[in-house]
Amino acid sequence: MRKPSVPPRDPSTPLRSAQDDREPMNFKLKIWRQRDAKSRGKLVNYDIRDISPDTSFLEMLDILNEHLIRTGGEPVAFDSDCREGICGTCSLTVNGEAHGPDHPGAVCELYMRKFRDGETITVEPFRVGAFPIIKDLVVDRSSLDRIVQAGGFISARAGSAPEANSILVSKYDADLAMEAAACIGCGACAAACPNASAMLFAAAKVSHLSFLPQGAPERQRRVLKMVHVMDEQGFGNCTNTYECEAVCPAKISASFIAKLNREYARAQFRQRLGE
Ligand code: SF4
Ligand code: FES
Numbered sequence: 001m002r003k004p005s006v007p008p009r010d011p012s013t014p015l016r017s018a019q020d021d022r023e024p025m026n027f028k029l030k031i032w033r034q035r036d037a038k039s040r041g042k043l044v045n046y047d048i049r050d051i052s053p054d055t056s057f058l059e060m061l062d063i064l065n066e067h068l069i070r071t072g073g074e075p076v077a078f079d080s081d082c083r084e085g086i087c088g089t090c091s092l093t094v095n096g097e098a099h100g101p102d103h104p105g106a107v108c109e110l111y112m113r114k115f116r117d118g119e120t121i122t123v124e125p126f127r128v129g130a131f132p133i134i135k136d137l138v139v140d141r142s143s144l145d146r147i148v149q150a151g152g153f154i155s156a157r158a159g160s161a162p163e164a165n166s167i168l169v170s171k172y173d174a175d176l177a178m179e180a181a182a183c184i185g186c187g188a189c190a191a192a193c194p195n196a197s198a199m200l201f202a203a204a205k206v207s208h209l210s211f212l213p214q215g216a217p218e219r220q221r222r223v224l225k226m227v228h229v230m231d232e233q234g235f236g237n238c239t240n241t242y243e244c245e246a247v248c249p250a251k252i253s254a255s256f257i258a259k260l261n262r263e264y265a266r267a268q269f270r271q272r273l274g275e
Contacts, residue, residue, distance in 0.1 A: 024050040025112055028120040029064065031076055033136055041133065043122065053113035057100060058083060058090060060112055061123075077136040083108040085249055088184035091191070092137055093124040098188035098247040106186060106249040126191035130198070130234040141187045143233035144201060148185075150229040151222035152205045156214045164214075173211045180208035182250040189244030189252075195236030200244035202230050203260035204252045210263055220267040220275070227264055 026049045034041030048064055055063070058080050065075035081089040085106040092107045094100030100110045115121060123137065131139040158164040169177070183204035190198040206223050209215030215222070238257055245254040 022053050022113075023117070024052055025115070025117045027051065027060075027112075027115065027118070030120060030122040031137070032124045033076070034133055036135055037132055041136075043124075051112050053111070055112045056083070056108065057092075057094065057110040057112065058108050077134075077138045079138050080108055085109045086184060088186035088249075091126045091131075091139060091141065091187055093126060093191060095122055098126060098191040099186070099249055103247055104249050104251050106184070106188075109249070126187055128187065128190045128196045128235075130190065130196065131187060139187075141185075143235070144185055144187055144198065146233060147198065147202055147226050147229050148205055150225040151218060152209070152226065154209060154214050154218060156217055158214050167213055169212060177208050177211035180204045180211070180252065180256055183208075183248075183252050184250050186249060188247045188249065190235060192243040192247040193236065193238075194241055194243065195239055196234075197238045197244070198230055198233075198235040199238040199257050199260065200248060200252055200254065202226050203256035204250075206263055207256045207259045210259070219263070220270055223260065223263040223267045224271070227260075 026047070029046040029048055030043040031046060032041050033044045046064060048060065048067075051060055051063065058078070061076060061078055067073075068075050079089045079091060081087040083090070085108060088106070090106055090108045091098075092100070094107060094110070097103075099105065099107045100114070102110045102114050125131075125133050125137045125139045126141075128139075130143040131141050134140050158167070181204075183201060185201065187198070187201065189200035190196050193199075206226055209222065210219050240254075242254055245252070
């Protein structure tokens with residue numbers, strides 16, 4: 001059957017999507033402002049108007065900051081880097097949810113169309129004792145780096161990419177290692193957990209390497225040290241609330257926590273045997 005012919009587009013007519021016709025939106029913002037780590041913070045109200053529904057949440061904060069700068073105010077400090085869900089830098093609690101209401105996704109992947117016109121939006125930093133506030137919405141998440149420094153590495157020389165590919169890994173293990181490696185280290189799991197536990201993060205880092213032969217030489221030391229540093233940094237324990245899994249932008253499964261527990265029990269057992 002012949003397809004109906006589409007008349008050629010008049011190049012002088014601008015391309016328009018259906019969304020272009022939607023009305024700009026207005027919001028009331030309640031944003032946590034705190035001058036520095038030692039000051040007391042508070043929620044400050046702002047009105048923001050004429051925001052396109054297709055503005056990202058961080059772009060909306062940029063627009064607010066431009067307005068604050070123009071009017072002699074102090075811009076809101078917040079973290080971001082890649083703005084495409086890769087780096088894990090953007091760490092905001094939006095309306096009480098780590099990374100906001102559009103899961104799975106980092107807050108940089110959240111768009112204003114997810115909110116209602118006229119809605120009040122509360123923006124706070126991640127509330128975790130191990131993530132001290134630096135300023136406004138910026139927290140220090142170097143406690144996660146210290147967990148990785150304790151064991152999230154290999155000492156085996158894997159060679160260049162073609163050589164590494166010559167080490168055979170079963171598809172099943174490679175897929176699980178890849179799934180765990182997707183963790184972007186954002187810390188939302190700890191922020192969402194009522195115990196401020198970083199178990200999902202540590203589980204992803206431990207599991208990623210323990211599934212691979214390259215990770216075998218440090219397998220035992222890695223899990224013992226990472227769990228020790230995780231406790232030392234002040235993170236809580238897992239009590240299976242699954243809040244971490246619900247907010248994780250990388251869709252890390254809570255089943256990796258079971259893997260972490262098995263790795264830990266195995267390492268302790270072997271340590272007792274003097275291995
Ligand atoms: S496990 Fe998920 S929520 Fe936790 S740090 Fe990694 S990516 Fe972020
Ligand atoms: S800015 Fe990189 S994940 Fe959000």
